């Protein structure tokens with residue numbers, strides 16, 4: 001994992017921490033009258049005509065305060081599982097229960113890629129979440145906290161980088177006042193400071209959180225807590241940054257032996 005913004009900041013200045021302030025925040029969810037938010041019980045899922053892929057016997061319960069991290073490889077059916085959790089797909093056997101009035105804040109790469117419109121982030125968020133009641137200045141303050149610099153608030157979204165669009169998606173999730181966060185590889189586009197801010201926000205969030213982490217093994221629950229996950233990500237990104245710095249130093253020094261690709 002790593003972020004395009006992390007590599008970009010290394011290219012311009014070899015430092016590990018950017019000098020801007022980020023503070024992700026998801027508001028305290030409204031009371032739904034029950035601690036239990038959603039459940040998949042003995043759920044199976046199969047696409048019609050696809051006998052080579054299916055999910056079997058999935059049991060996941062998400063309550064207020066739940067933290068569920070799932071580790072699995074690409075191709076394991078992550079989008080399908082996330083769609084079952086969000087209610088976009090219904091199980092072909094077993095049961096799916098969801099609290100009435102449940103709001104789910106969902107993050108994935110497809111949502112980031114799909115943000116390619118001519119309106120700017122402020123216009124986009126104000127149109128999509130009118131119930132937030134925020135004025136443009138409020139939306140801009142929020143975008144700033146999610147790490148989108150002021151200049152980019154008024155640039156058409158189509159011109160933003162993946163990392164900048166990711167911040168717009170996160171700000172939108174916050175404005176939607178979710179009870180559950182479904183986060184599919186949420187750190188891909190983020191630099192270390194933002195990953196730290198996201199982990200803090202997830203930790204303090206009063207609702208339920210499901211995070212998908214890609215790894216090469218089978219689909220399993222993550223063996224650790226969010227602190228462990230944060231430490232792992234930061235270790236990975238530090239190693240990537242060190243490798244980038246070494247490469248940059250080698251490129252600048254004509255006498256240093258070069259790595260052969």
Ligand SMILES: Nc1ncnc2c1ncn2[C@@H]1O[C@H](COP(=O)(O)OP(=O)(O)OP(=O)(O)O)[C@@H](O)[C@H]1O
Nearest residue numbers: 047048050053054073074075076077078079080081
């Ligand atoms: N609507 C569909 N109809 C038939 N098969 C589908 C459909 N959507 C996905 N699949 C198949 O189901 C399997 C799992 O797909 P899914 O998108 O859930 O997970 P994934 O492969 O882990 O992808 P991603 O990493 O993009 O989430 C794949 O073999 C895919 O081709």
